[in-house]
Amino acid sequence: MTDKLFQNQPYLRECTAEVTEIRDDCIILNRTIFAPEAGGQSSDTGFINDIPMLHASEHDGLILHKTAGIPAGIGPGSTVTLKLDWDLRFDHMQNHCGEHILSGILFTRYGVENKGFHLGSEFSTLDAQIKNMSEEMLSELEREANLAVFSSIPVSVDFVNTKEEAEKYTLRKPLKVSENISIVSIPGIDCVACCCPHPDNTSRVGMIKIIRAEKYKGMTRIYFLCGMRAYEDYKNKHEIITILNKKYSSDENNLIENIKIHDNKANSVRQELYSMKSRFAAIEAERLISSSEKAVIFEYDDLSLEDLKFYAKKISEQTELPVILSSTACNTVILTHSGKSRLECGRLVKDFACGFGGKGGGSNTLAQALFSDTEVMRNFVKIAFMSL
Ligand SMILES: [Zn+2]
Structure with missing residues (x-):
């Protein structure tokens, strides 16, 4: 031994x-x-x-x-x-003992057993045998666990030689060993056989923070941080809040409200932009359709792929002619029509764009082809036009 x-x-x-x-x-x-x-x-x-x-x-x-x-x-x-390596040991002791506190409170206050524990390098988890744990229950568990820390309760370890001696204690879990048993006691919180090292007092665990919970195999998996990990988490989140406060000219008391106001303004601007684009597309449709015979063909130098698709769709809604729009800003061609043209948009892209370094595809009535070279893109537009 x-x-x-x-x-x-x-x-x-x-x-x-x-x-x-x-x-x-x-x-x-x-x-x-x-x-x-x-x-x-x-x-x-x-x-x-x-x-x-x-x-x-x-x-x-x-x-x-x-x-x-x-x-x-x-x-x-x-x-x-x-x-x-004391830093690692103390980190383990803080998070291990934090698990004792959380598990002990779950068992004594709520009758919920802990069926699994993992102390990872970033966070710890425990699997509480309860299917649906409400936010209120999680919040109360966290609060009671921190009160146990602030109450500075002694953590003691008793060594007993036999199972009979161990069973005189009110243990949270059945014994897995029958001799040389170490029993960890945190009065009013937890009592269980455990052979790991523990701090001598709950105050050394430091803050206990539940960071999230999720359903897991019919149980609830609780993710938590203790001690220095909780401190580091608080520090990081405080830095994030400070950055957000500056960005939204706010403080933490009205940050959420200010973000909502900002989002509402951004949504209004997006709606206004959509409305203006629709009006401009209608003007473009009229201008291009009036000067087109076999197809509506036009090359832009500033449209993004998203806008190119938007204009092609809007123009094709106004005409039965096929629409072939391209943009040198994204070297992309959009082919589309209302269904009245015999142009097979997807097949054309597959047969003539993909073979010349282009990428893309689509259906009979809508397809796109992306090129790395503007001249190759222009040649593809010529081929598309000739195929009509
Ligand atoms: Zn332990």
């Missing part, structure tokens, strides 16, 4: 240990400060004698330390120095 110092001395960042075995390129020690990967969270990292310790895993009570190589001088009987 490896003596798991991380369980009863979670703030120990450095110690010495004796190597007992080298197995599968991993170092086994008589004791360790490195918590292994377990229960939905990755292992601690750090250094063993200045060699990076990349991953720790537990097998039959032994902790295997995977390092970036094992120097020749390290073997059974050697004494080595262990150094913990």
